Amino acid sequence: MVYDLRHADVRVKWLVTCLLATFGIAYGFGGWMVGLYAGFTPKSVATTYGEAEMAMHMPPESTVVVQHPVTIGEMAEEDHHTVDLNLLVQDTHVHVPMYGVIAAALSVVVLGLALSSKAALALVTLLFAAPWLDFAGMWLTKLASPGFAVVTLAGGWAMGVGYLVVTVVALWQMWGRAKGGAV
Amino acid sequence: MIEFVVATVTAALLHITPTVVLVKRPDAVRTLLPEAEQFVAGELHLSDADAHRLHEAVDWSPEDGVVVFYTGKQGDRVVGALLFVRVDTPHGPVEVAVGFEPGGSVAGVVVTKATVETRPWIVEALRAGLTEGYRGLKPGDTAAGAAALKEKMASLPDYMAAQVDKGVARALAAYGAFYNHVRA
Numbered sequence: 558m559v560y561d562l563r564h565a566d567v568r569v570k571w572l573v574t575c576l577l578a579t580f581g582i583a584y585g586f587g588g589w590m591v592g593l594y595a596g597f598t599p600k601s602v603a604t605t606y607g608e609a610e611m612a613m614h615m616p617p618e619s620t621v622v623v624q625h626p627v628t629i630g631e632m633a634e635e636d637h638h639t640v641d642l643n644l645l646v647q648d649t650h651v652h653v654p655m656y657g658v659i660a661a662a663l664s665v666v667v668l669g670l671a672l673s674s675k676a677a678l679a680l681v682t683l684l685f686a687a688p689w690l691d692f693a694g695m696w697l698t699k700l701a702s703p704g705f706a707v708v709t710l711a712g713g714w715a716m717g718v719g720y721l722v723v724t725v726v727a728l729w730q731m732w733g734r735a736k737g738g739a740v
Numbered sequence: 741m742i743e744f745v746v747a748t749v750t751a752a753l754l755h756i757t758p759t760v761v762l763v764k765r766p767d768a769v770r771t772l773l774p775e776a777e778q779f780v781a782g783e784l785h786l787s788d789a790d791a792h793r794l795h796e797a798v799d800w801s802p803e804d805g806v807v808v809f810y811t812g813k814q815g816d817r818v819v820g821a822l823l824f825v826r827v828d829t830p831h832g833p834v835e836v837a838v839g840f841e842p843g844g845s846v847a848g849v850v851v852t853k854a855t856v857e858t859r860p861w862i863v864e865a866l867r868a869g870l871t872e873g874y875r876g877l878k879p880g881d882t883a884a885g886a887a888a889l890k891e892k893m894a895s896l897p898d899y900m901a902a903q904v905d906k907g908v909a910r911a912l913a914a915y916g917a918f919y920n921h922v923r924a
Contacts, residue, residue: 616805620790622921623783629766632779632810 562669563730570731573666577724580659584720591713594638602710603703606640606695645699649692656688656716663723670726680722687715759833760859761852765824768850769810772839775819776812783808784918798906798913800825807914818842821919824852825907831858834903838874838911840919846877849908854900864897865889865904874908879916883908 562573591597595605640648664681672680694709769776784807786794795801803826811821822839832855839847849871854862865885873885885908886901893901 616788616791617785618787620787620918620921621785623785624780627779627781627810629769629779632769633764633766 558671559668561671562666562727563671565669565731573669573727573731576662577666577727580663580720581724583659584717588717597710599704599706599710602694602706603698605638606645606698606706606709607703608642608699640695640699642699645695649696653688653692656691657685660684660688663720666723666727670723670730672726680719683715683719684723687712687719690715759853759855762854762859762862763837763850763852765837765852768837768852769812769822771850772822772837772848773810773812773820775814777815778813780811780813781808782811782921784921786918790918794913794917797917798910800910800913802914807918809915809919820847821915823911823914825910825914826853827903827907827910829858829900829903831855834858834862834900834907836904836907836911838908838915840915844878844915844919846874846908846912849874849904851904858900861897861900862904865893865901868892868897868901870901870904877908877912879912881912883912 562570565573595602663684667677667680667684670677690712691709692712694705694707694712697705697708763771769779773779786802786805786807791801791805794807807823809821809823812819820839820841822837824835824837827834827836833853834851834855835853837850837852839849841847851862851866851871868889870885870889873888874883877883883905886898886905889901890898
């Protein structure tokens with residue numbers, strides 16, 4: 558343990574608590590936003606990040622009509638928010654540094670927890686690997702196959718899990734009654 | 741690669757803001773074709789000649805050369821048709837849904853999408869009664885909502901009204917030239 562949050566000054570504990578609460582609000586709204594724009598299923602994530610068909614458009618010799626029945630719901634599907642290559646470049650540029658800062662801040666909290674070296678290493682790895690997975694999934698979905706949407710979903714859930722583990726353990730160790738040894 | 745760089749730089753220079761949905765497509769369909777119980781999508785894959793004709797007439801090249809008409813039916817009876825038309829502006833895209841009565845006149849127009857930036861201008865134009873002026877127009881008529889409301893609106897709402905005019909003009913041109921292909 559680099560420092561010990563259990564025995565830290567109450568002002569440090571309060572700072573960490575406020576930081577975790579702020580991240581919690583941000584993650585809550587992040588989840589809401591994902592629900593609005595990308596969804597939580599592999600299909601909806603693939604629709605959001607998948608590349609439109611790259612088939613070369615060859616105009617027919619004479620105008621051709623293709624007719625098929627549709628439902629109102631199918632017309633709505635065309636409204637699905639999509640992220641094209643340019644927007645994904647912009648998203649990556651904006652989000653990845655911020656994810657790094659968040660992972661670093663949570664990792665600093667981890668360093669003050671009474672955890673074994675292995676557990677702390679695993680948690681720090683999870684905190685950084687989750688956003689890597691998130692964006693790797695988006696890029697692979699766009700460039701390789703829609704099947705990689707599950708990687709983005711896994712990254713998103715891993716971010717949530719990492720945050721929850723750090724928050725629960727930190728709050729318990731800082732404010733709970735137990736003052737035991739390393740986990 | 742050059743196209744990618746140009747597109748990125750252009751987007752940055754034009755500071756296009758995110759698209760916002762003003763009216764969801766299903767709600768627009770219910771508004772424009774209230775009697776419809778079933779729908780048929782008619783995708784027209786335009787030939788080079790037809791695509792060129794459309795471009796010459798209304799300065800429009802539909803994405804991938806495809807125009808989609810949605811025909812609303814009640815049983816076997818056609819109750820109308822509509823199409824969604826996108827107009828690209830320096831401030832981002834605007835999408836309008838234009839509904840047609842079975843006789844071929846405009847039943848109504850709904851602006852379905854704008855951008856964060858253009859939304860207030862569009863809303864002001866709509867409040868001034870922009871879409872009311874389109875009812876009854878037929879292919880060959882001129883969509884002139886912006887000109888009719890020029891005195892009532894500031895310059896930016898008027899500019900966006902002109903973009904909606906452009907969308908309606910494109911729908912009228914496409915309907916007049918091609919809807920018979922779908923109906924046949």
